[in-house]
Amino acid sequence: MAADGGRRQFWRRGAARLPGSIQQVYGAQHPPFDPTSVHSIQVGAPAAGGTNGGRGQREGGLMGSGFGAGVGAIVTGDRGSAGSGSNRPRKATSFQEFAKDTSDAWDLDVSEDELLALATRSLASDVVMATANEVLQKHRGGSGSSGRGKTDKYSEARASSFAYLEQEEDADCKLPSGDWRLVKSRSEAQIGSGSKCASLPRQQSLTLPSVNPPAPMPHRHLLPLVARFADQNTSGAPSWGRDAARLSRFHDLLTSPNMDLDELRKCSWSGIPKAVRPITWRLLSGYLPANMERREPTLHHKRQEYFAFVDQYYGSRNDDHHQDTYRQIHIDIPRTNPLIPLFQQPAVQEIFERILFIWAIRHPASGYVQGINDLVTPFFVVFLSEHAEEDVESYDVSLLPAEVNRGIEADSYWCMSKLLDGIQDNYTFAQPGVQRKVNALGELVSRIDEAVHSHIERHEVEYLQFAFRWMNNLLMRELPLRCTIRLWDTYQAEPEGFSQFHLYVCAAFLTHWRKEILSEKDFQGLMLLLQNLPTMHWGNEEVSLLLAEAYRLKFMFADAPNHYRR
Structure with missing residues (x-):
């Protein structure tokens, strides 16, 4: 008996913290959902707030005033006292009584088939719209049930949020003036760039702001992988004033009949303006001579020489003694800068295959080694920028004339060869x-x-x-x-x-x-x-x-x- 008395005392002491009675939970949007409440929903007549104990509280609260109040309830005391006038829950006198009073919290006396039918049943659209309008009106007007208490501030905050969202929808879904995202590829910046309700503005409108509209994010430019390309600092702002003076200096050097190569190196050490980078790289790598009159004949001759190598060697790529080399090149090319769409184009990959295979055949001491494929990409991008628009990352090379593509391919081959001549011991046996x-x-x-x-x-x-x-x-x-x-x-x-x-x-x-x-x-x-x-x-x-x-x-x-x- 003493033990039974002790148990009763325990349940009396802890009743306020045990599941059973109703307590307010600030910030909840609605009471727990009860599938059986679907039976009580009639078209155009939402159920009223529950006043008949635990189950009635959940059924009525789903569609009635309890839902619109913006504050939910959980079961923590005697469920039968939910609709009574007393705010104080009646304590259970024994564990058996407690179990009896709370058994319906989990046991709904509904079969699994009925639950599945309830889960798949859809509500009438007018019922849903009527309930949604009722909730919005209560949020906007700050009205609610008498049990809201301290939750008035949450309703006011939500009302302000809804008003702000409506204003945002009327703003024609415009992006802010500065895009603060940091993207890996310039192509990512095209997402959500439509004139109305594109994906990015829609994502922003779905994010509930604070009571006051958020301050605009700091202006930050996109940094594409192939910058506009290397003429930007971290903030993304091109330094046009300084580049204008440097560009003039480069122009004077490059147009002189006999260019001073040492002076060109001094000017290039701190960076080369994009407009003159292709011709400057050809000169600094030793591909073109400093004498201006000899540049065009040399360029024409070297391009013809490269494609003579292609005609001579590229057809043997499937021979037994070259098959392994070509196979490794063919595997490595798609892995080259996979985040940049330019290098995933079949035409570009074919260009890279020819460049690497011809170089490997003409340099048998090292042959092809993984990593050499990366060394082609800077030359290819720089020489392509001479003919393409600024968005080089996703430029379709098939839009260029065939002769232009052949010139880019030959120039990339010869400049890469000049580079590798100085570091070939990096790629010989045992590296x-x-x-x-x-x-x-x-x-x-x-x-x-x-x-x-x-x-x-x-x-x-x-x-x-x-x-x-x-x-x-x-x-x-x-x-x-x-x-x-x-x-x-x-x-x-x-x-x-x-x-x-x-x-x-x-x-x-x-x-x-x-x-x-x-x-x-x-x-x-x-x-x-x-x-x-x-x-x-x-x-x-x-x-x-x-x-x-x-x-x-x-x-x-x-x-x-x-x-x-x-």
Whole structure:
């Protein structure tokens, strides 16, 4: 008996916190849904608020005043007291009584077939519209049931929200003046650009604002992968004033009968204006001569020579001794910059296949190695921009005349060949050039930032595990293509830029992430960071700072090998 008395005392003490009676929950939109309430709904006559206990509360609350009040209820005391005048729930005197009073919360005495039928039954449209209008009127007018209490402020907030949404719908679904999104590809910016109710404005209108309309987001331009391309800083604003003076200087150099190549390199080190980048890259790579009269004949001759190689070698791509090379090229081409639609066009992929296959056949010491496919893309994009509109990322090359496409293909081949002539030991057997540069990177970092070097070694991360790709692909997998184009402006202006200066750029790139590297406390986190560095937002400013730091390191260490020694 003492034990029974103790149990009764327990249920008396905890009754206020047990499921059974009704308590207000601020912020709820409606009471729990009861499928059986569908039976009581008649066309044009929504059920009234429940006053007959627990089940009546749920049935009436679904479509009556309880729903419009904007505040729901949950069962936590005696369900029969919900409609009584007393605000205080009657406590259960025993567990058996408690169980009896609350058994209908889960047991609806309805078979599974009936529940399925109820779930699939749709309400009449006029009932739905009448109820929705009633809810909106209550939200706008701030009226509701007497049980709202403290929830008046929530109803007022919702009323303001609905009014703001109606004003937004009347605004013709216009986008704000500045698009603050950061997209991976310029093609993504085309989504939702329609004149009325496009996808992006619709998503904005579905987001409930605060009581006061939100302040406009800061103006931020899109940064496409192939920037408009490398002539933008992080904020996306082109520096037209400075570029106008630099463009004039480039024009004077390029139109001189015998161009001063050293002066052209000095001007190109800090970046080349987009308008003159194609001709400047051809000159800096050694593809075209400095003498202006000889440029056009040389260009014509080299293009003819390339397509003579195509006629001679490309037909043998399916021969037994070339089949493996062509197969690997064919596999790697679709993986080249998969986020940029330009490189997924079949015509562009065929151009890349011919360029890489001809180069591999003519350079048997190395042949084709994975990573060389990436080195074609900057040249192709730059030479295409000479003929295409600004949106190079998604430009359809089939719109260009065949002769123009042939010229872009030949120029890309010869410029890539000039680049690889200086770093071919990166791609010969065992890739000794890459391994030598990776080891030099470790030594250099140990001298310029001992903390970073020790942290990497302490977590047993080898430089070869992350820096191999930096050397093999010239940081093209770590930087957006727009940044690579800007980086290559300096590489081509710098003596031995791809073979020597790249080492100091990698050292500056690694130490740039010093804070993030030191914050990682295990091998896995460190490797994930170093293989996925967050550079998608980078622009001209970040690349210029990186190059300035790399030049400082080169000035300190390039001609002073004793600085490596401790």
